[in-house]
Amino acid sequence: MKETFKDAAVETRPAPAPPAPAALAAKVRTLAPTMTRSMQRVAETVASDPAGCAALTVTGLAERTGTSEATVVRTSRLLGYPGYRDLRLALAALAAQQAAGGAPAVTADIAVDDSLVDVVAKLAQEEQQCLADTAAGLDVTQLEAAVAALSGARRIDVYGIGASNLVAQDLVQKLLRIGLIAHAHADPHLAVTNAVQMRTGDVAIAITHSGRTTDVIEPLRVAFDHGATTIAITGRPDGEIAAYADHILTTSTARESELRPAAMSSRTSQLLVVDCLFIGVAQRTYETAAPALSASYEALAHRHSPRSTQR
Amino acid sequence: MKETFKDAAVETRPAPAPPAPAALAAKVRTLAPTMTRSMQRVAETVASDPAGCAALTVTGLAERTGTSEATVVRTSRLLGYPGYRDLRLALAALAAQQAAGGAPAVTADIAVDDSLVDVVAKLAQEEQQCLADTAAGLDVTQLEAAVAALSGARRIDVYGIGASNLVAQDLVQKLLRIGLIAHAHADPHLAVTNAVQMRTGDVAIAITHSGRTTDVIEPLRVAFDHGATTIAITGRPDGEIAAYADHILTTSTARESELRPAAMSSRTSQLLVVDCLFIGVAQRTYETAAPALSASYEALAHRHSPRSTQR
DNA sequence: GAGGCGGATGAAATTACTTTTCAGACGTGA
């Protein structure tokens, strides 16, 4: 066996997951920031015209993207395939799927002069796409592990700042409803202070789209150092935060436009992940979760005006 | 460019027809009588397990069918492809098509014993459906009016409790980013206290799925009575809250299941409406919104660790 | 029934394509 140093490292580190089937566009977007310029060109070309690229050989694709064969192969690897041959197969599969789905899916950017009707349609379309991408790109093994950790947790802390904090709160609200002990932290200082208390059997979750939000990484690191099980929900699984996360749940990254900040789609994606976590945990702890859920319903009943027959 | 000698001949002579897309099984049957024994074996194998064969090299398939590489290539040609390479691509495409068509996204309820893979798929599917429903059911006239009111608002108050409060916060975060003055209220008492200050030119927004959450209706009523423009985001446009709302934005109501409380889909729906409001307002106030947006980006830049070189 | 003929078949040679290697180019930070 030869020492391919970095190549070997690249291959063994982020790709225990099987090659993606149809979540290719999503994967391209998630990984794009990791890539070098020429690799980005290749990835982009491939994502935008799977059918066309499937017809090309390495050399052809290299020419078309103005790069070299080596770069094409490198890109294929980064996307999770053993080599170009397999990427090409996946491309053909993807093209067929698209054609079959009959998805015209013209996802034009939202423009300043779009009518509100268009805005509604485009937004809905984009968020749907985002959900599909997230679902396709989610590593179920990691999810499984995260669910297991949460189900037996003594206590759960969730860190999130800004828009991600809302997601953190959402998760906490849900977990509380099924009888788990969970807290959401927005204040970085308090978060760290609390993280110090964490130990084995506790679970810490950090939510950050960029994977580089120090205010969120810090408490996760502390919890990690104290022996807690740590989970990261991020759009950049290769980001700095990965170093302190036992389990990483990847959210999809949509291209952002001027009017539509990234926060918007990352939120949709994060919420789906959070929902999956919740349902997973609820399933696992069904005996206790189900009664807790109905109890919380009943407790809220009197906060609604009694008028209007319901259901 | 080199002489492609016989390839050119082969291609132009017997194959004016383009390679078959997905009607492969049919082609196999039609052509079977023409074929020799070993070719039939290959064709049959290929037709019965496209996915499996797509993973094999010529040598692999030759072995599996107990024939030679040459036979495999010959069979490929007979089926209308330039060579095995292309048959393989078609096979991958076919497999993908079958897989896509075979799984028509069963929207069954999420059950306690569903695997996590199913949970992810079903959740994503449901939320996508929810988005589509919301978009379809949204009254653009009302949205238009709401956007107009918000764009010129002196001050904006948003009321929401529980899960809806997160939506309220989301909206407020966004509005603040484009330079509007907005507040989210969770505490019903404080909300009412603040609502008293509202007057013409101010906008109050209440978010409640049921349309019967008194803690949210109350402040909206007060704001309404004081002359503010009021907007309700609710799943029950006929609910009690309608009486105090100038504009009503209807969110979709998904059936809820035991494991999946209504809060989950209502949140998705509410967020879409909120996003539409935001984009609408951002469009209307583009001159001030755009610089404000980029300013808030820059302000956040230093909260991210500078690591990871990227382009 | 022997000989011969035409097509079918696979082993091996050839060619096309893919992957790896490596040295130079490029950008970056000191």
Add this chain to the structure above:
DNA sequence: TCACGTCTGAAAAGTAATTTCATCCGCCTC
């Protein structure tokens, strides 16, 4: 400006696909 690390593509090395060709088999003829 220099040194260093990274990116990049040309070309070597390796692998898979295609072609060639000798053999073999079955069938027909005499």
